[in-house]
Amino acid sequence: MTQPGSRTRPTALAVWLLIAGVIGWWAAFSLTMERLHLLMDPDAILGCxxxxxxxCGKNLESWQGSVFGFPNPIMGLTGWVAPIVVGAAILAGAxxxxxxxxxxxxxxxxxFVFVIWLIAQSVFVLGTLCPWCMVxxxxxxxxxxxVTLHLLRTGLVPAPxxxxxxxDTLMAWLPLLAVISYAIIAVIAQIRLDVLGAVF
Structure with a gap:
């Protein structure tokens, strides 16, 4: 039986999954390396x-940096493999x-929910902006x-x-939705942390 929306291969989504997966994995890898530096030398000055x-040092050493008993970046090292594999598989015709x-x-x-929670912890509790976390x-x-919009527009998630x-319409506006989300985070960070005042 043909799945809803299966007639058209979501090439643009697949390319994005590959790009996002590689970037996310690299950020997780970089944070993991920074965490290892701290374990080897607690007084180390991290590149981030x-x-x-x-x-990122304060974030990595906080309890929020190891919510599940191990450094959060390890989840990224494993988790970001999924978008890479899914994106590559779609491009291969899967x-x-x-x-x-x-x-x-x-x-x-x-x-997504975990990232929103980490953003709140960084801005409201730790008072820091971790570069690799922001990536x-x-x-x-x-x-x-x-992915949510793709599942809705294709009927893979039942919806009216x-x-x-x-x-389907919002998918075309996805870059704007992302920019609006970033802008909201930036405004909250500015109000809470006075980022511009700290930089300039």
């Missing part, structure tokens, strides 16, 4: 520690069953939006026709 405001897409969406939803934010947010049409 640019200023008291822009740094078609996935609905259950696979739903599991993939569930993983991205967890990543992760930048790719996680639109990746979640893109108006919702599917809206999702």
């Amino acid at each position: 520690d640019i200023s008291p405001l822009v740094q 078609r996935f069953a609905r259950w696979f897409w739903l599991l993939f969406e569930l993983g991205l939803a967890f990543a 992760t934010w930048v790719v996680t947010i639109p990746t979640f939006y893109a 026709r108006p919702v599917r049409s809206a999702a």
Whole structure:
């Protein structure tokens, strides 16, 4: 039986998944290396520690940096492999069953919620902006939006026709949705941390 929306290969989505996956994996790898430096030398000055405001050392050493008992970047090292594999598989002609897409969406939803929580912790509790963490934010947010809208517009997630049409329209506006999300985060960070005052 043909799955809804399976007639058209989502090439643009696949390319984005590859790009986002590689960028996200590199950010996780870089953070993991910084964490290893701290383990070897607690007094080490990390390459991502640019200023008291822009740094990753405080984040890595906080309990928020190891929520599940191990450094958060390890989740990124494993988790970002999924978008890379899915993107490459789509470009190679693979078609996935609905259950696979739903599991993939569930993983991205967890990543999205976790990133939002980490943003709140960074801005409101730790008072820092971690460079590699921000790279992760930048790719996680639109990746979640893109896959969610794809599942809605293709009917892989059952939805009324108006919702599917809206999702199809919003997919074209995905870059703007991402920029708006970044702008909201930037405004909150500026209000809370006075980023511009710290930089200039």
